[in-house]
Amino acid sequence: MINVFRSLNYYVRKDLAIVIALISIVSMPLLAMWFMRALDGMELSDMTGASYFTGVNGDVVVICMIAVMVIVIRLVGSDMSDKSVNYEILGGNRRIKAYLGRIAAGLLWGTVICWALMSMPIGYLTLINGWGNNVDMKWALIRQFLMFLPLLRMVSLFIFLTFLVGSAGKGMALAFVIIEAEAIFDMIAYEVLDIELKYAFFTSSISQIMRVDNAKSIVVDGKQVSFYLAELPAEQIWKTAAVSLIAATLYLTGAAVLFIRKDRN
Amino acid sequence: MAEIIMEAKALTKQYGKQKALDNVNFKVREGSIVGLVGPNGAGKTTAMKVMGGLVFPTEGSISIYGETSEKGLCHSRTRMSFVIETPYAKENMTARENLEKQRIQKGIPDKKRIDEVLEIVNLTDTGKKPVKNFSMGMRQRLGLANALLGKPEFMVLDEPINGLDPEGIVEIRELLKKLNKEEKTTIIISSHILSELSLLCTDYIFVDHGRITGELSSEELERECCEYFRINTVNNEKASAILTHECGITGLEATEDGKLKIYDGLDRIEEISTALYKGGATPIELCRNAVNLEEYYMRKVQGDRI
Numbered sequence: 325m326i327n328v329f330r331s332l333n334y335y336v337r338k339d340l341a342i343v344i345a346l347i348s349i350v351s352m353p354l355l356a357m358w359f360m361r362a363l364d365g366m367e368l369s370d371m372t373g374a375s376y377f378t379g380v381n382g383d384v385v386v387i388c389m390i391a392v393m394v395i396v397i398r399l400v401g402s403d404m405s406d407k408s409v410n411y412e413i414l415g416g417n418r419r420i421k422a423y424l425g426r427i428a429a430g431l432l433w434g435t436v437i438c439w440a441l442m443s444m445p446i447g448y449l450t451l452i453n454g455w456g457n458n459v460d461m462k463w464a465l466i467r468q469f470l471m472f473l474p475l476l477r478m479v480s481l482f483i484f485l486t487f488l489v490g491s492a493g494k495g496m497a498l499a500f501v502i503i504e505a506e507a508i509f510d511m512i513a514y515e516v517l518d519i520e521l522k523y524a525f526f527t528s529s530i531s532q533i534m535r536v537d538n539a540k541s542i543v544v545d546g547k548q549v550s551f552y553l554a555e556l557p558a559e560q561i562w563k564t565a566a567v568s569l570i571a572a573t574l575y576l577t578g579a580a581v582l583f584i585r586k587d588r589n
Numbered sequence: 590m591a592e593i594i595m596e597a598k599a600l601t602k603q604y605g606k607q608k609a610l611d612n613v614n615f616k617v618r619e620g621s622i623v624g625l626v627g628p629n630g631a632g633k634t635t636a637m638k639v640m641g642g643l644v645f646p647t648e649g650s651i652s653i654y655g656e657t658s659e660k661g662l663c664h665s666r667t668r669m670s671f672v673i674e675t676p677y678a679k680e681n682m683t684a685r686e687n688l689e690k691q692r693i694q695k696g697i698p699d700k701k702r703i704d705e706v707l708e709i710v711n712l713t714d715t716g717k718k719p720v721k722n723f724s725m726g727m728r729q730r731l732g733l734a735n736a737l738l739g740k741p742e743f744m745v746l747d748e749p750i751n752g753l754d755p756e757g758i759v760e761i762r763e764l765l766k767k768l769n770k771e772e773k774t775t776i777i778i779s780s781h782i783l784s785e786l787s788l789l790c791t792d793y794i795f796v797d798h799g800r801i802t803g804e805l806s807s808e809e810l811e812r813e814c815c816e817y818f819r820i821n822t823v824n825n826e827k828a829s830a831i832l833t834h835e836c837g838i839t840g841l842e843a844t845e846d847g848k849l850k851i852y853d854g855l856d857r858i859e860e861i862s863t864a865l866y867k868g869g870a871t872p873i874e875l876c877r878n879a880v881n882l883e884e885y886y887m888r889k890v891q892g893d894r895i
Contacts, residue, residue, distance in 0.1 A: 331694035338682050338690075407675045411735070414641040415695050416667035418660065588643040 328412055328425025329432075332399060336433060342398050345391040349438060352388055353445040356380040372456025373446045377464045378552045382534035385442055385471065389478065389503060389527070396434035396479050397495045400426050401486035405493065410588050419584045426583070427483065427576060434479035439472050457544045459536065463554035467533050470561060473568035474529035480575035481526065487582040503527060522560060523567040533564065591618040594743060594775060595640070599649035602635050602799075609635040611799040612649070617777060617792075622769055624786040625779040626886055627796035633779040634674060636796070637747050640777075641671045653743075670741035672749050676732020680721040684712050684731050687720060688738060695739050706734040709764065725752030733761065737768075743775045744768075750780055758782070762789055787882035795886070810882060818858060820849045820865075821874035828870035835868065836861050848874070 336342050357371060360379050403409040412422040446468065455461050481502070486495035506525035513519045521528045539550040595617040602610040610632045617623055625633045638644040639651060642662060650657055653665035679687050688703045707713045710730040715723070720731065729752055736744055744765075750758045762785060768774040780786050786793070793810060795803040817840075822828040825847055832838040832851060838861075840852030854861060855877075862872050 327694050327696045331690050334690050334693050335679070338679075338686055340681060403679065406678065406680060408677050408679055410641075410643055410673070411671075411677045411691065412694060413643055414666065414669075414671040414673065415691075415739075416663050416665075416669070417694075418663045419642075587645060588638075 325417075325421040325425040325428070328417060328422050329428045332426065332429035333432075336395075336399060336429075339398055339402065342395050342433075345394040345398075346437075346441070348391045349388050349441045350444070352391075353380070353384050353442075356384050357445070369453055370456075371449055372453045372458070373450030374456035374458035374461070374464065376445050376449050377468070378458045378536050378539075378550070378554075381446065381468075382531065382536070384445075385534050386527070386531060388438070388442055389530075390500070392434055392438045392475070392479065393482055393496060393499045393503070395438065396430050396482045397486050397492050397499060399433055400430040400483055401490075401492035401495050404486070405491040407588075413588065420580075423580055423583045427579070430483050431476070431479060434482070435472065435476045439475055443468055457542070457549050457551065459552045459554045463556065466556065466561070467536075467554060470556070470564060471530060471533050473565050473572075474526045474533065477529070477568040477571045477575070478526040480572035480579075484575040484579045484582075487579040523563055526568075526571075529564055529568065532560070591620050593617065594619045594654055595777075596652045597636070597639075597649065598651070600636070600639060600646050600651060601648040602632075602639060602644060603647040608799045610639070610646070613796075613799070613801055615794050615801055615804060617775060619775055620769065620773050621791045622765070622776045622778065622789055623792045623794060624790035625777060625794050625796060626783065626786065626882075627779075631796040632799040633796055634747055635799075637671070637673050637745050637777070637779070640745055641673060642666060643673070667739075668741060669743040669745065670736035670739060671745045671747075672729075672732045672736050673745070673747045676728050676749075677735040678720045678723070678728055678731055681719055683717055683719055684715045684723075684727075684734070687731060688734060691735050691738055697739055702738060702740075706737045709737060710734040711760065726754055726757050729753055729761075730757070733764075740772075741774065742772075744777070746776065746778045748780055749778065750782060750785060758785060765789060783883040783886055784881065793882070810885065816855060817850050817852045817878055818855060819844070819874065819876045819878055820851065820872060822849075822865055822870040822872050824870045825849055827868060828865050828872075831864055831868040831870055832861065835864050 353376070357376065357380065360366060361368070361371070366375070413419060482495070482499050485498050485502070486492065489495050489498060506527040510521050510525060510528040513521050520532070522532050523529055533556070536552040536554045538553045540553070541548055542551045593616045597613055597615050600610050600613040601608060613632070613636065625636065627633050635644060639646050640653070651662070653662055654668065656662050656665045677687065677691060679690065682690070684707060685703060688706065692700065692703060710733050712727065712730050712734060715727070720728065723731065729749060733749060736746070750761055753761060765776055765778070766789065769776060778786065778789065790807060792806050793804065794801060820828065825843070828849060829841065829843070832841055832849070836854060836857070838851050838854050842850040844850060858875070862875060865872050
């Protein structure tokens with residue numbers, strides 16, 4: 325298992341699409357901050373952890389879903405179409421161990437590392453300019469950490485889809501369609517039916533957590549600032565966590581069945 | 590007698606209504622080079638996939654190095670290497686990077702082994718060229734390099750000389766012979782180039798429609814591959830009648846180019862040629878030949894007798 329995991333980690337460095345996707349996750353916040361400065365006329369010193377979190381973090385996370393999709397699906401599925409994945413089994417790895425090694429690599433890069441990269445701007449802006457006054461740090465961090473779980477659900481779905489279709493290209497196409505379809509359903513439900521789909525889709529789950537738009541105006545040091553109310557109801561926290569974990573478990577179980585029981589042609 | 594290291598018992602693999610393998614039984618002796626011979630779709634690759642654990646048999650079992658359980662078979666496969674259908678290759682990586690990924694995956698600590706196998710298969714000068722720009726022959730060599738990486742005791746090679754140039758074919762043949770002789774590596778190999786198999790194999794397994802239609806050693810093949818006379822006369826139609834009715838030849842066959850082959854009466858060739866001459870079918874070509882593996886196979890497939 326560990327050797328499969330290590331060999332996939334080696335592969336990450338060699339796959340141009342994955343490298344570009346990783347770079348885009350790192351550079352996307354910088355681009356978003358540049359836009360934020362240009363549009364709001366902010367000074368560099370006003371770029372705080374809180375202003376980033378309330379200003380662009382949610383949008384950046386949603387845009388980065390595509391990059392996460394590329395990383396995960398390329399990593400766990402690019403060797404399915406060229407059949408080089410078969411050589412893990414031919415090399416004497418038990419299927420369950422090859423599967424676990426593959427899943428471990430997919431989850432490490434798709435959730436842990438991508439989540440860390442997406443959270444990085446909050447960290448470095450806080451270190452440089454402080455936290456700021458736009459949002460309560462505690463609730464912002466709770467939201468940021470909670471986002472890890474729907475991200476895990478999303479990555480698990482991508483893994484399942486890739487194992488289902490047995491090809492990175494087809495997997496990406498299918499995942500893209502699902503992301504778009506979820507976004508459209510979510511929008512229709514909200515705009516037309518006035519229903520907030522908090523848990524039905526991973527996209528809505530993530531945007532519900534990352535979207536903070538309830539603000540009030542407060543005065544700090546003589547300056548008027550928007551203070552966003554980021555508190556989450558306990559029910560939303562545990563339901564998001566539970567639904568994400570259950571869905572991730574189901575997707576990964578499905579992927580395991582496909583990988584372990586199916587003939588590999 | 591060499592030890593049996595692999596045995597297939599009543600192996601059956603069914604895809605829908607079609608049986609890719611139908612009650613297949615065979616054994617592989619340690620140190621042998623076994624040629625799997627059969628037409629496309631005969632079941633050769635399926636048999637290899639079952640050995641490699643890629644495909645689950647519908648019925649029957651397989652034993653490798655005495656192991657039959659899933660866990661045991663996986664352990665046995667660490668002593669083996671495979672090239673099945675597509676040689677191992679990641680398109681966007683160089684030959685060295687491909688082998689490095691495989692070295693990590695196989696848990697081989699010695700990094701120098703990559704240089705050794707690249708040299709063995711003659712791929713040292715590919716530098717930063719990605720595999721997507723490799724020729725078919727180069728891909729085959731990379732596949733073989735990957736197969737050699739773990740110093741296997743038992744190799745299963747599906748069409749390993751496909752796409753190689755004549756020089757490459759000779760190199761790979763010599764390499765496999767050397768591995769077999771010096772390292773006592775057991776090899777199962779399938780190829781459509783039967784003349785190559787006959788220069789390499791110690792045993793043959795003939796497969797057709799998912800069944801084993803014959804098994805024989807190279808010594809047995811030599812005995813089976815009897816001699817014949819190829820005859821061309823001024824009138825082969827008349828010659829055919831004379832050979833059958835006057836000379837009593839029963840093993841008579843017409844070749845594609847209209848010539849004749851006789852498999853019996855070889856010690857009466859003077860008498861036969863005189864009969865042909867007198868009957869108005871003057872021989873213009875009379876040549877003694879022996880059946881090779883290719884002809885043996887064709888005759889076997891066509892159901893003719895040798």
